[in-house]
Amino acid sequence: MKTRTETIAYQYFVVALLLFVLQVLMGMWLAIQYFYTVPQSVVDLFPFSTARAMHTNLLVLWILLGFMGATYYVTSVETNGEVVWPRLAQFQLVLLSLTGVAALVGFFFGWTQGKPLLEIPTTLDFLVVAGALIFLANVGMTMIRANRWTAIQGSLLGGLVFLAVMYLFGMPFYKNLARDWYYWWWVIHLWVEGAWELIAAALTAFILMQLTGVDRKIVEKWLYVELGLFLFTGIVGTGHHYYWLGAPKFWAWFGGIFSALEPLPILLMVVNAMRDVRNRTQPLRPVLTWTYLIGMVVLHFVGAGLFGFAHTLPQINYYTHGSQVTVAHGHLAFFGAYALLNLTFFYLAIPRIKGFLNAEYNPKTGQFGFWAATLGLLGMSLAFSVAGVLQTYLERVQGQPYMIAQEPIRLWMGIAAIHGAIVLIGVLFIVRHLLTLKPGRPAKFVPA
Ligand code: HEM
Numbered sequence: 001m002k003t004r005t006e007t008i009a010y011q012y013f014v015v016a017l018l019l020f021v022l023q024v025l026m027g028m029w030l031a032i033q034y035f036y037t038v039p040q041s042v043v044d045l046f047p048f049s050t051a052r053a054m055h056t057n058l059l060v061l062w063i064l065l066g067f068m069g070a071t072y073y074v075t076s077v078e079t080n081g082e083v084v085w086p087r088l089a090q091f092q093l094v095l096l097s098l099t100g101v102a103a104l105v106g107f108f109f110g111w112t113q114g115k116p117l118l119e120i121p122t123t124l125d126f127l128v129v130a131g132a133l134i135f136l137a138n139v140g141m142t143m144i145r146a147n148r149w150t151a152i153q154g155s156l157l158g159g160l161v162f163l164a165v166m167y168l169f170g171m172p173f174y175k176n177l178a179r180d181w182y183y184w185w186w187v188i189h190l191w192v193e194g195a196w197e198l199i200a201a202a203l204t205a206f207i208l209m210q211l212t213g214v215d216r217k218i219v220e221k222w223l224y225v226e227l228g229l230f231l232f233t234g235i236v237g238t239g240h241h242y243y244w245l246g247a248p249k250f251w252a253w254f255g256g257i258f259s260a261l262e263p264l265p266i267l268l269m270v271v272n273a274m275r276d277v278r279n280r281t282q283p284l285r286p287v288l289t290w291t292y293l294i295g296m297v298v299l300h301f302v303g304a305g306l307f308g309f310a311h312t313l314p315q316i317n318y319y320t321h322g323s324q325v326t327v328a329h330g331h332l333a334f335f336g337a338y339a340l341l342n343l344t345f346f347y348l349a350i351p352r353i354k355g356f357l358n359a360e361y362n363p364k365t366g367q368f369g370f371w372a373a374t375l376g377l378l379g380m381s382l383a384f385s386v387a388g389v390l391q392t393y394l395e396r397v398q399g400q401p402y403m404i405a406q407e408p409i410r411l412w413m414g415i416a417a418i419h420g421a422i423v424l425i426g427v428l429f430i431v432r433h434l435l436t437l438k439p440g441r442p443a444k445f446v447p448a
């Protein structure tokens with residue numbers, strides 16, 4: 001290990017990766033229940049809703065811990081210094097991990113607020129807020145003390161503050177359920193299509209700069225355009241969730257039009273990354289980091305941009321709302337945009353943290369893991385999509401009751417589960433590879 005900050009970042013990465021495995025295991029259990037009828041005694045002990053809360057909360061927790069570790073790493077590189085309060089950063093990791101464990105155990109005993117993805121009870125919310133405040137103070141103070149401001153640091157900090165503030169809107173329980181859902185979207189939508197996109201744009205800019213040595217001015221120019229477009233389309237785009245929950249009617253227009261523009265900044269990220277790939281005269285090294293990076297930008301666009309666009313207009317969403325079509329989009333978007341972003345960052349940072357920047361390592365395990373997880377997830381999302389279209393037709397066009405419509409859908413959920421098993425194998429390979437990375441032969445740089 002080189003520096004104190006690098007050690008801390010690595011600890012965040014390790015916890016994140018272990019939670020990722022647990023998340024996917026829980027996903028497997030969910031998918032199995034859709035095609036195999038488990039005995040009622042098992043359902044009574046461990047209901048679907050509990051497992052679903054674990055699956056999605058583990059997802060949010062590991063992605064956020066990954067972002068936090070990455071932020072500590074980026075801050076130390078960009079400020080050319082160390083995190084000001086290293087012990088506090090470690091305390092924060094312990095605090096958030098223990099809160100996560102308490103939440104999982106609590107779900108098992110029915111201690112939940114009930115809102116999807118934000119099930120954790122208000123008492124634990126306060127611990128999350130404490131962790132977030134410690135984090136922001138630490139990162140903010142490190143930047144202020146160093147006083148070497150860059151666009152990457154600024155956007156990262158902006159995205160993180162935005163993320164933390166939005167969380168507060170999901171904490172209270174509003175007695176009026178329409179209002180409760182209204183603010184629920186301020187967290188869910190404004191996270192993944194607002195704050196997290198800013199963080200993703202900043203981290204992607206950082207990764208590209210580190211990998212290519214491309215001029216900071218060029219990176220910053222793209223970053224500003226992306227951020228502007230993300231905020232412009234993403235904030236008003238929240239309206240694509242207000243069609244059917246009792247909000248004013250004008251949202252059908254606003255939400256439809258603005259959210260239909262959301263794929264634009266994502267496309268810009270793809271174009272930006274591909275331009276750097278094409279302009280490169282040297283080979284793309286390390287191969288694996290590039291594989292993950294390109295996979296990330298492409299699947300971010302497919303999952304969020306294309307699958308998102310497919311059901312964002314009110315005329316279509318009227319039929320697909322809350323069906324397996326939504327699940328297909330949720331998986332591909334989260335995986336493509338944020339799971340792969342974290343994994344790309346880990347592949348960039350871990351060899352550097354372990355001090356073998358210029359040594360080639362054996363990429364085979366990571367390569368196999370990438371293709372298994374990615375193709376498995378793509379197959380799974382396509383199976384969810386077919387199930388979703390079928391569900392939409394049977395329930396919303398024919399008017400069949402939910403449980404009757406489930407029978408023909410069962411097969412497709414089975415196909416989704418088989419692909420899920422491939423995802424699980426891929427994830428196990430990736431995590432094993434990342435946690436045991438060691439230097440191999442020194443890199444041979446063959447000119448392209
Ligand atoms: C990386 C970015 C994104 C992620 C991670 C993401 C994830 C999700 C998730 C998990 C849901 C389901 C929420 C729930 O009801 O439980 C959802 C819903 C939705 N997303 Fe996205 N999304 C992203 C970007 C987009 C974009 C860019 C669009 C539009 C172009 C979009 C359109 C929608 C729509 C319309 C729904 C509501 C579906 C329904 O009515 O059931 N999403 N998204």
Ligand code: HEM
Nearest residue numbers: 024027028030031326327330331334335339420421423424
């Ligand atoms: C073995 C792999 C996986 C399987 C079999 C699986 C399966 C499932 C199932 C069956 C659900 C419940 C859907 C419903 O309520 O109808 C679910 C929810 C969800 N999973 Fe997974 N999952 C897996 C991996 C992942 C991964 C890797 C991610 C993200 C990186 C992810 C993100 C989500 C999200 C965001 C939801 C909520 C979707 C929504 O609200 O629409 N899952 N998963």
Ligand SMILES: [Fe+2]
Nearest residue numbers: 189193238240
């Ligand atoms: Fe949204």
